[in-house]
Amino acid sequence: MALHPNAYLDEEIKFPTLFKRLHHLVTMADVWVALPGGIGTLSEVALTWSLMQTGEMRRQPFCAGGRRVAQDHREFSTDAYVPPTIP
Numbered sequence: 001m002a003l004h005p006n007a008y009l010d011e012e013i014k015f016p017t018l019f020k021r022l023h024h025l026v027t028m029a030d031v032w033v034a035l036p037g038g039i040g041t042l043s044e045v046a047l048t049w050s051l052m053q054t055g056e057m058r059r060q061p062f063c064a065g066g067r068r069v070a071q072d073h074r075e076f077s078t079d080a081y082v083p084p085t086i087p
Contacts, residue, residue, distance in 0.1 A: 022043065022044065022047055025044060026044065026047050026048050026051060026057070027051075027057060029048075029060065030060065031060055031061040031062075031063070032045075032048055032060060032061065032062040032063065033063045033064075033065065034062070034063070034064045034065065035064075035065040035066065036065065036066040036068075048062070049062075
């Protein structure tokens with residue numbers, strides 16, 4: 001079964017590797033919205049949190065949808081996990 005872009009898509013961007021796709025997705029976003037999903041969503045959320053925590057990217061608004069996702073986000077977004085200021 002061949003996959004095709006959504007009919008409402010304005011632009012399709014292809015990447016040679018999953019890592020390059022994830023890196024682009026994470027670093028080009030202005031805001032994050034995480035909704036319940038699968039392993040791909042988990043990878044994107046984990047990479048985003050990790051890069052913000054280590055100061056590899058600036059802190060950005062991060063919204064989580066769903067009861068469990070929102071609860072986990074609140075627990076792991078404390079100053080103990082993500083420093084309040086990144087130079």
